[in-house]
Amino acid sequence: xxxxxxxxxxxxxxxxxxxxxxxxxxxxxxxxxxxxxxxxxxxxxxxxxxxxxxxxxxxxxxxxxxxxxxxxxxxxxxxxxxxxxxxxxxxxxxxxxxxxxxxxxxxxxxxxxxxxxxxxxxxxxxxxxxxxxxxxxxxxxxxxxxxxxxxxxxxxxxxxxxxxxxxxxxxxxxxxxxxxxxxxxxxxxxxxxxxxxxxxxxxxxxxxxxxxxxxxxxxxxxxxxxxxxxxxxxxxxxxxxxxxxxxxxxxxxxxxxxxxxxxxxxxxxxxxxxxxxxxxxxxxxxxxxxxxxxxxxxxxxxxxxxxxxxxxxxxx
Numbered sequence: 001x002x003x004x005x006x007x008x009x010x011x012x013x014x015x016x017x018x019x020x021x022x023x024x025x026x027x028x029x030x031x032x033x034x035x036x037x038x039x040x041x042x043x044x045x046x047x048x049x050x051x052x053x054x055x056x057x058x059x060x061x062x063x064x065x066x067x068x069x070x071x072x073x074x075x076x077x078x079x080x081x082x083x084x085x086x087x088x089x090x091x092x093x094x095x096x097x098x099x100x101x102x103x104x105x106x107x108x109x110x111x112x113x114x115x116x117x118x119x120x121x122x123x124x125x126x127x128x129x130x131x132x133x134x135x136x137x138x139x140x141x142x143x144x145x146x147x148x149x150x151x152x153x154x155x156x157x158x159x160x161x162x163x164x165x166x167x168x169x170x171x172x173x174x175x176x177x178x179x180x181x182x183x184x185x186x187x188x189x190x191x192x193x194x195x196x197x198x199x200x201x202x203x204x205x206x207x208x209x210x211x212x213x214x215x216x217x218x219x220x221x222x223x224x225x226x227x228x229x230x231x232x233x234x235x236x237x238x239x240x241x242x243x244x245x246x247x248x249x250x251x252x253x254x255x256x257x258x259x260x261x262x263x264x265x266x267x268x269x270x271x272x273x274x275x276x277x278x279x280x281x282x283x284x285x286x287x288x289x290x291x292x293x294x295x296x297x298x299x300x301x302x303x304x305x306x307x308x309x310x311x312x313x314x315x316x
Contacts, residue, residue, distance in 0.1 A: 060194045063137055068187035070145035071152060075179035079149070079156045084172060087160060094157055095251045101150040102244025103294060107302070108147060109237035110295025114303075147237070154244060155182060193229065197222040239284055242291025261286045 086094050159178045163171050196218060203215025250258040261283055268278035 057195075057198065059137065061191055063141060064187055064191050064194065066137075066141050067144045067148065068183055070141065071148045071187065072179065072183045074145065074149045074152045075156060075183065076176065079153050080172075080175055080179060083153075083156055083160055084168075084175070087164070088168065095248050098154060098157055098244055099248035101153050102241040102248065102291075103298065105147070105150050105237045105241030106245070106291040106295030107241075107298040108295070109234050109241060110292055110299050111303075112234045113238075113292065114296070114299050151240065152179075154240065194226070196225070235288060238291035238295060239288040240291075241295065242287035242289065243283075245294060246287055246290055257290070 083094065086097075156175065156179065160171065160175060163174050166174065200215040200218025200222065203211045203218065206212060206215070246258055246261065264286065265279040265282050268282060269275040271278055
C-alpha cells in the first residue's frame, strides 16, 4: 500500500512539474508574441488619447474604460475567433483582410492631414448642435473602438504568427493572455497620460516646494503633451496603415516596394552606434509615405469626387 501511495505521489509530482513547465512555456510564448507586436502597441497608445482631448476631465476615465472594454471585446469576441479559424483553415485570407484594415487606417490619417492643409474640418455627428453629452460620448467611443479594431487586429495577427507552430489550444490560451495583457497595458498607460494634469494639480497642494513647482510644470505641460500625442496618433495611423500595406503586398508576391525600403535601410544601417535606429526611422518614414499616398487616394474618392458631382448637379 505504501509503495502504491508513493508511486501515486510521484505521478502527481511529475504531472505538477509538467503543468508548471507548460504554464512557463505559455507565459514565455505570450511574452514573445506581445514583444513582437510592441510597435503597434505603442501606436495604439499614441492614437487613443486624441479621442478624449478637450473633454470634461471628469468623463475622461469613464470614456477610456468604455473604449478599453470595447477593445477587449474586439480582441476576444471578433478578432481572435476569426484569426484562429482563418489561420487553421484559410490562412491566405488573413493578409487581404489586414490590408483592408490598413487602408482604412491610412484613410483616417490622410483625412486629418487634408483637414490641416485645407483648413476644412469635417463636422462630426458629436459636434453638431443639439447633440447631447451622452450622444457625443457614444460617438467618440464608437470612433475609438472602430480605430482600435484595426490596430488590435494587427496586434493579434502579428502575435498569432509568432506562435503559429504551437498546438491549437496552446495558441488559443496564449492569444487570450496577449489580448488581456495588451489591453490593460495600452489603456492603463492612456489613463495615466490623460490624468497627469490632475496628478500635477494634486502635487501643487503639497507642502514641499519642489512638489508644488513640479506639479505646476506638469499642469502647464499636459495640454501641449496631449496636443503632441494627438498629432503623433494621426501620424501613427499613416505609419501603421502603410506598414500593413507594405508587408501585405510583399506576402502577396509583389516584392519591389519592400525591396526598395530594405535598400534604403541598407544605406544607413551600418552607421556606428545608431544604424539600427536610423534603419527603423527609414522604414517608418517609408511606411508613413505609403500610408499617406494610399489614404489620399481614398480621401479623393470619398470626399472630393462626390462634392464635385453635387456641385455639377447644383449648377444644372
